[in-house]
Amino acid sequence: KQEVTQIPAALSVPEGENLVLNCSFTDSAIYNLQWFRQDPGKGLTSLLLIQSSQREQTSGRLNASLDKSSGRSTLYIAASQPGDSATYLCAPEGGKLIFGQGTELSVKP
Amino acid sequence: DAGVIQSPRHEVTEMGQEVTLRCKPISGHNSLFWYRQTMMRGLELLIYFNNNVPIDDSGMPEDRFSAKMPNASFSTLKIQPSEPRDSAVYFCASTLGPTDTQYFGPGTRLTVL
Numbered sequence: 001k002q003e004v005t006q007i008p009a010a011l012s013v014p015e016g017e018n019l020v021l022n023c024s025f026t027d028s029a030i031y032n033l034q035w036f037r038q039d040p041g042k043g044l045t046s047l048l049l050i051q052s053s054q055r056e057q058t059s060g061r062l063n064a065s066l067d068k069s070s071g072r073s074t075l076y077i078a079a080s081q082p083g084d085s086a087t088y089l090c091a092p093e094g095g096k097l098i099f100g101q102g103t104e105l106s107v108k109p
Numbered sequence: 110d111a112g113v114i115q116s117p118r119h120e121v122t123e124m125g126q127e128v129t130l131r132c133k134p135i136s137g138h139n140s141l142f143w144y145r146q147t148m149m150r151g152l153e154l155l156i157y158f159n160n161n162v163p164i165d166d167s168g169m170p171e172d173r174f175s176a177k178m179p180n181a182s183f184s185t186l187k188i189q190p191s192e193p194r195d196s197a198v199y200f201c202a203s204t205l206g207p208t209d210t211q212y213f214g215p216g217t218r219l220t221v222l
Contacts, residue, residue, distance in 0.1 A: 043213035
């Protein structure tokens, strides 16, 4: 059974900092891994999808890496902004998405 | 496209009542997913459809829950009878194919008193 752990559970940083969110999963038999952001009271917004054959994926200030063999993924956010404040969830896909509990990020002006 | 549409956005009902949640996926998407989110259990997949056919309903908690997808543009999740422990936010998501990027609706916040 896939288990997903995200560390840290919460993070507060000043504006402008670069930061890394971590995701680990127990079953490496996955098709892809997806990162989402969720704003309070809203649905999830897809940020990045990394195929199992890929090592990383980039979109703007976001970069996600995937090491399938070790069961790890990281989401790197460069030059953080207050608008980045949200909960970030990772979800490996091995037939269905299994979500971690998320990292709640707060970026202070 | 308007994205995934869910209704109602909020539902408050009393224990024992029937609740029906509705979802309209993005046009052209072939897979539809129902999720439930709670503080205790996080986000859990309840059921998903591919080409209107239920593929995996192993996450449906019990017989009180049922889901249908009569056509490519509409799905329902029904709870009968509802219980206070069903209180949660229910999300619908759709994708082109089952392993593609998932697009989520805004959710339905259900409160069962």
